[in-house]
Amino acid sequence: AHIDATGLLKVGPRSAGSEPGPVAYGNGGTQPTVSDAHIALGRIGERSMLGGQFPLDRAAAIAAIEKELAGPLGTNWQRAAHGVLRVTAANIVRAVRAISTERGDDPRKMLLVAFGGAGALHALDVARALSIPQVLVPYYCGVFSAHGIASVDIAYDAQRTWLKQIGTIPADEFAGITGELSGQLIGRIVADGFAEDELASRWQVDLRYVGQSHTITVPLGRADLAGLEDARLRFIAEHRKRYGHASDTAPVELVNLRLKISRQRAEFASLKEAASNSEPRPVATRKIWLDEHNETECPVYSREDLPSGWKATGPLVIEQFDSVTVVGPADEIEVLAGSRAIMVTLAAPVHNTINGNERHELGTS
Incomplete structure (x- = not known):
């Protein structure tokens, strides 16, 4: 994320890559990234990655956002970090529109599937902007492509x-x-x-x-x-x-x-089901800036603890080894039987999206 020559906040096309990576990785990165914005706002916890084996430096992410973004914009780091996520979502929204509304398909009648390590972190905001009512987060969302190539039919x-x-x-x-x-x-x-x-x-x-x-x-x-x-x-x-x-x-x-x-390839072994005879308990709670004005105390659940059929209402966070899902206030989730995918039904799919030069206002609730 950077401030361009005209003073506007932009995200990409440059990337920090894996080396040096986001500032919070502690590998020498100095430029704030989208990941740093998630970490600063608490959406990704300091022990969220790789089951806690890869600690993150939230204070360093906040400091970089303050220096590189908030200072030049004359605002606070919370608003700057949210700006990074809004611009990122706006970029994704344009790409989704290119393969939906611009081809005559109505996204309001569709389901958005989140995949990739950061897919579930952005999918709900993207769905809201496009009035897509539901988001599906597959169990293997962070390694979705690898799981797909291992499970898809052999084809010529x-x-x-x-x-x-x-x-x-x-x-x-x-x-x-x-x-x-x-x-x-x-x-x-x-x-x-x-x-x-x-x-x-x-x-x-x-x-x-x-x-x-x-x-x-x-x-x-x-x-x-x-x-x-x-x-x-x-x-x-x-x-x-x-x-x-x-x-x-x-x-x-x-x-x-x-x-x-x-x-047809042989079917994968069924996923190991979480125990369904008891209500899953949060593994932690974490303060998250769901908007730029207030922190919200959110329960954090482990994906492995959630049994099929379990339902809950946000705000809450679901962490797994390869991804994090942030569920907004009043959004409803259900763990689907068999696949154990998470279905998120959005509370308020319609948002005020302003077209033009990456100036998009995407709400969070």
Whole structure:
């Protein structure tokens, strides 16, 4: 986080990286980071990281924010730290809008999934700004990508560029090219030791109106001309949804054929359930600046202690080895059965978000 030449608070694109890292790490960092703002405000505790094995220096984080941000802005460190988190959330909000509202999807009808070590620290503020009603925090949120690559189905992908106008493609020619593509991919998979009867195929096609430069990818339910006609209708519907207009009669062009063949991976062992015969107790309490004016005493729970079906109302903090979740006042949480993911239902999803030059006001309750 830094003050730019015009005197505005900015976050990124520069990063402290892991070396020297945030000031609170004590590895020689001098520039306050987003992590330092979380630590200064108490959202991340001095013993929150790696089960307490990596102590943090909160006083150093506060001092850096005072010197580098609050002083030049003529304000206090609490307001400066909250400013860092608001700008960070605003940056994420723009990215989410780019893949939702700008594509014709309404985020108010969606669920926001938090992942990454800091995902749960920002997701609730982002959801509020976009009026997304619920946030899902997976059990392995801090190592979400690693868990995903270890648990996802084994899959092989192939793509073939084949420029043809739909409605002019001979059936035997289409069957020939799809058969060739499928045969080549299955051959690779069988050579790797997988049985052909274990495999499942999924076709997709990239389509566009003749004369367009961009395409839209839609499912191809059947690898024949009837399936291709269904894909053309899906393309028209998606074009209308995404761009607000479409032609039912304009010629549609096939650009790419895509094939994914997958084999289901064996399921992971079930998560060890926390004891459900007793109410989980907080492992600590911590004062957190949920706004820039007042500290709030919040209970801190260990994620491992929370049984399926457990419900609670914020403010509270949930810590685990790889992440921290800060639940705001009146937000409601429930630990879902089976996955033990945390579902957070926001108390007040609508916030006053001011567009323009990173000047965003994102509330916290």
